Amino acid sequence: MQERPYPIFPFAAVIGQDSLRQALLLTAINPRIGGVLIRGEKGTAKSTLVRGLAALLPEITVTAGCPFACAPGEQQLCPHCAGKTNKVAAPLVRQRRAAFVDLPLNATEDRLAGGIDFPRSLKEGQIVFAPGLLASAHRGLLYVDEVNLLDDHLVDLILDAAASGENRVEREGISFSHPARFTLVGTMNPEEGELRPQLLDRFGLCVEVRGESDPEKRVRLLELRENFDANPRVFIARYQQESEAxxxxxxxxxxxxxxVRLPDSLRRFIGELCQENNVAGHRADLVLEQAVCALAALQERTRVSIADVQTLAPLVLLHRRREAQPPPPPPPQEQEEHEEQDEQNRPEEEENKADDRQADREDGREEGKSPEAPAQRPGESAGQEDEAEQQEQQGEAQEDQSQSSQAPAPPGQEAQQEQVFAIGATFTVKPLSARKDRLLRRGSGRRSRTRIAQKKGRYVKSSTRFNADLALDATLRAAAPHQKSRRQGNGQGLAVQLTPADLRGKIREKRIGNLLLFVVDASGSMGARGRMAASKGAVMSLLLDAYRKRDKVAMISFRKNEAVLNLPPTTSVDLAGKLLADMPVGGRTPLSAALARCHQELRNHLIKNPGAQPIVILLSDGKGNVALGEQTPQDEALLLAATLAQHNPATFIVVDTEEPGLVTFGLACKLAAAMQAQYCKIDELKAKALVNIIQEHTV
Amino acid sequence: MKKRPIYPFAALVGQENMQLALLLNVINPGLSGVLIRGEKGTAKSTAVRALADILPEIAVFADDPYQLNPDTEAETWRSLRQAAGLPADETLPAVERRKVRVVELPVGATEDRVVGTLDLEQALKAGEKRVEPGILAQAHRNILYVDEVNLLDDHVVDVLLDSAAMGVNTIEREGISFSHPARFTLVGTMNPEEGELRPQLLDRFGLCVTIEGLTQVDDRVAIMERRAAFDTDAESFAAGWQEQSAGIAQKIVAARALYPQVEAPRELLFTIARTCLDVGVDGHRGDIIMLKCAKTLAALAGRKEANEADVHRAAELVLPHRLRRQPLMEIARSVQDARQHNLQQQTARGVQA
Known part of the structure; x- marks a missing residue:
């Protein structure tokens, strides 16, 4: 192992971040806490502290020459030592610092878990296992920077090893296992996407970090950093004493x-605390127990106090808390909630009041029709509720108009009806991905699983097509039958003779991003009953999802007489979000034009990126009422939809925005069938998370 | 054949911010790179190449793929040889001097080319594990120019910025575990219309300048005239600017020597901290870079003390890309808050029931 070629900022010199500092010290004392997850802004000394901690870890006793850092006399020995202990009475031991292993984002699976030792396998003619980073991390610290950006298959490997304390490799003709008990420390910036709940739960403690807001401290921090950069060696020497302490x-x-002893009463208190916070499973209880013991040990006490529990409870519970299982609220009420939220940030409320007179005429009819309206009339927060009500009715009025009048409305009136709805509540989107096929692709991202033409991703099988990504196991197998006849040839001291015909390449799989083409209905019928706000909320949720999965997005909106490409394919989700917020609603529904436009965009994209798998998301109620040709708008739209699906290798998803109620037309459903698309309502887009992590719900 | 001269740095017209940012970075590589946002055809790559051309020559070992410094990195050379499985003989190779290079990272670059990979030929023929150094090894002590950095694969950008921040490139792939120094001046360009960089990556660039085509007719004419003169007779054009270029080079050398002595008074640090707080940037990287930038500005001006004006100038270069962007999701502040939220919901539900 090479020495670290760069100086490390001393742990003792970091300003602030007390709770992170404490959490790290605790895991250093008691590895059974199960690691620390650090969430927070960029540039807040996350990595600096963790790297600094590595220099403070106490020395451990290891068996000399053991690649897995076995402790002498340990129950579970690595295969290397297990073979030897029978022969040698007392193995040689030596002292060294506990390992600090930094997992770079570009690590491959064989480096992480271990793989074939290339040269030795060729020389010795048998498959030799080369231990990976999980082996080096045994009894030490495994540090994963930006753990939320790590490839899923690597995360699974780490998770499995961390849970079982053992790394089992069954891959590339190797069958091997060795102990791997390590403290996992990860950092992440939540803006870049959340961790899966399973992985989140695996981290014992979770610490939030943020920058210092006190100018005095910021200045102190600046000074220290400058001193360090000016002369690292002197700076480190100055903190030598504190570091040693x-x-x-x-x-x-x-x-x-x-x-350290934990009184029974406190154990009960911990149990109650976890119960109260509705955490999943029992890990929280166990972790908290270990953590308070470590805190007592850190402060050189042998008895845990109630203050210890109170100090550490937030670190243990924050990322595990769930909402108490709510009874599913009745659908109309949920609708209401959406609208209230919209109301609060709608600037043009005042303008709408002008239309209220007109809306009032429909009032009577409206109240009779919808059962929930009278129920909420006497509600407490009258002002707001009323506003919502009025909005609703006004929307209804518009809808009625656009429905009843298949004939075009006068243009002046149309312009008047145009309005901009705010974006409704957002939510976590269920996983959507394109179909898997056999094509090789390139790219990054995290949406659809595909075979990939890069040296990234999981090795699934080998092929005779050799592309500089050598599959050694397959190559050796291919070469094996010929060894006897080749032995006479040139030697070079290798046990295995290879020829180019033996070479086998790896086929790898990985997730990559897709193009998400949004086709959004912005016609007048969408303005009704907060539907546009809900639809915008849905699109926004999909956009946030696209950002985290690194997709490209494009957007077509259709209203009045035409469909417009608002946003050509781009990775700039921000731009899409801005456009979405400003998207006006009003006018008729040129569904056919939108489908034609969609076809055109898809074709352009596929010419530029052959093999791409765009995902088309159509948000509409399917009530097309403007035709391009002679047919009726509905028939034409269905015909176009069928043609569109036939000619483009894309995945189609139709999100029905029609209001559930007594009278539904089910037109979007028919459209979806014609397109062979997945069909869902807005609510069905939501992820059905087993664990509803609390942070997504608190404001 | 004699090499065609490079367009002289001193003859560039306009784009003072970009020129300044580049100068500051070659004086103090601790500023960790410049991001240039702007249109095509605004002399971005011309400026970078021109700057490399006038920089003082560096000493390297002959045929060293890692561009190590013979004066300070001889030990590293030995350990790298050892790690690569080569005999680390006592005698160091000959030393030669050469110009600073501009190493370009093409948009299609794959990760194994960037960080380095296993030399497969060697492994198959001789059964030896040897590292084939990548672009980051080439870039050590040079300028790494990344065109269209926003179009690069995310993971490649991650690797790049990580190396730039740590000054070290670590390879952990295909059975290799290896690291070598990689301290370079990072220059990235992007066109914001093609999509933004993630805030995380933006933050890692020390300075950021936005450039656009010049709007003054006189300036545009000057550009055309100079370019035409350069195209007709590059040699004599370059010779004409020789003196000014040498002057800039001298300033760089002087500023580099002066930088360690530059002081920043304590009040100035408060100005920096308060500016960052007021603007609302994430974390502390903004503060740190701003101080370094102000001190480098002072060094460039030949002063031993940074002043308010330096800080204000530095803020323009350091803060634009760090302004807090709308976070996409909020996390609960404390269990206490969350509990209250929960309780409220429960009571609300109770009332309804």
């Missing part, structure tokens, strides 16, 4: 830990 504090803590 911290290191010995950790060492002492480890000694005291076995003697």
């Amino acid at each position: 911290l290191a010995s504090q950790i060492a002492r803590g480890r000694e005291i830990l076995p003697a």
Whole structure:
């Protein structure tokens, strides 16, 4: 192992971040806490502290020459030592610092879990296992920067090893396992996407970090950093004493830990606390127990106090809390909630009042029709509710108009009806992806699983097509039958003789991003009953999802007499969001034009990117009422939809925005059938998460 | 054949911000790179190449793929040889001097080309594990120019910025575990219309300048005239600017020597901290870079103390891309808050029931 070629900012010199500092010291004392997840802004000394901690870890005793850092006399030995202990009475031991392993984002699976030792396998003629980073991290620290950006298959590997304390490799003709117990420390910036709940739960503690807001401290921090950069060696030397004090504090803590006692009453308190917070499973209880013991040990006490529990409870519970299982609210009420939210940030409320007179005429009819209207009339927050009500009725009025009048409305009136709705509530979107096929693609992102023409992703099988990505196991197998006849040839001291015909390449799979083409209905019928707000909320949710999965997005909106490409394919989700917020609603529904436009865009995209798998998301109620040709608008739209699906290798999703109620037309459903599309309502887009993590719900 | 001269740095017209940002970065590589946002055809790559041309020559070992510094990195050379499985003989190779290079990273670059990979030929023929150094090895002590950085694969950008920040490139792939120094001046360009960089990556670029085509007719005419003169007779055009270019080079050398002595008074640090707080940038990287930038500005001006004006100038270069962007999701502040939220919901539900 090479020495670190760069100086490390001392742990003791970091300003602030007390709770992170404490959490790291605790895991150093008691690895059974199960690691730390650090969430927070960029540039808040996350990595600096973790790297600094590595320098403070106490020394451990290891069996000399063991690649897996076995502790002598341990129950579960690695295969390397297990073979030897029978022969040698007492193995040689040596002292060294616990390992600090930094997992770079570009690590491949064989480096992480271990793989074939290339040269030795060729020389010795048998498959030799080369231990990976999980082996190096045994009894030490595994640090994953930006853990939320790591490829899923690597995350699974780490998770499995962390859970079982053992790394099992069954791959590329290797069958091997060795102990891998390590402390996992990860950092993430939640803006870039959340971790899966399973992985989140795996981290014992979770710490939020943010920048210092006190100018005095910021200045102090600046000064220290400048001193460090000016002369790192001197700076580190100056903190030598404090660093040593911290290191010995950790060492002492480890000694005291076995003697720390947790009173039964506190154990009960911990249980109640976890119960109250509705955490999933029992890990929280166990982690909190371990953590408070470590805290007591850190402060050289052998008895845990109630204050310890109170200090550490937030770190353990924050990422595990769930909402108490709510009874599913009745659908009309949920609709109401959406609208209230919209109301609060709608600037043009005042303008709408002018139309209220007109809307009032429909009032009577409206109240009779919808059962929930009278129920909420006497509601408490009269002002707001009323506003919502009025909005609703006005929308209804518009809808009635656009429905009843298949004939075009006068243009002046149309312009008047135009309005901009705010974006409704957003939610976590269920996974949507394109179909899997056998084509090789390039690219990054995290949406659809595909075979990939890059040296990334999971090795699924080998092929005779060799593309500089050598599959050694397959190559050796291919070469094996010929060894006897080749032995006479040139030697080079290798046990295995290879020829180009033996070479096998790896076929890999990985997730990549797709083009999401949004086709959004912005006609007058969408303005009704907060539907546009809900639809916008749905599109916004999909956009946020697209950002995290690194998709490209494009947007077509259709209203009045035409369909417009608002946004050509781009990775700039921000831009799409801005356009969405400003999208006006009003006018008739030129569904056919939208489908034609969609076809055109898809074709352009596919010419530029052959093999791409765009995903088309059509948000509409399907009530097309403007035709391009002679047919009726509905028939034409269905015909176009069928043609569109036939000619483009895209995945289609139709999101029905029609209001559920007594009278539904089900036109979007028919459209979806014609397109062979997935069909769903807005609510069905939502992810059915097993664990509703609390942060997504609190404002 | 004699090499065609490069368009002289001193003859560039306009784009003062970009020129300044580039100068500051070659004086102090600790500023961790410049991001140039702007249209095509605004002399971005011309400026970078011109700057490399006038920089003082560097000393390297002959045929060293890692461009190590013979004065300070001889030990590293030995350990790299050892790690690569080559005999680390006692005698160091000959030293030669050469110009600073502009290493370009093409948009289609794959990750293994960037960080380095296993030398497959060697592995198959001789059964030896040897590292084939990538672009980051080439870039050590040089300028790494990344055109259209926003179109690069995300993971490649991650790797790049990580190396730029740490000054080290670590390879963990295909059975290799290896690291080598990679300290370079990073220059990235992007056209914002093609999509933004993630805020996380934006933050890692020390400075950011936005450039656009010049609007003054006189300036545009000057550009055309100079370009025409350069195209007809590059040699004599370059010779005509020789003196000015040498002057700039001298300023760079002087500023580099002066930088370690530049002081920043404590009040100035408060100005920086308060500016960052007021503007609302994430974390502390903004503060740190701003201070370095102000000090480099002072060094460039030949002063031993940074002043308010330096800080204001620095803010223009350091803060634009760090302004807090709307976070996409909020997390609960504390269990206490969350509990209250929960309780409220429960009571609300109770009332309804």
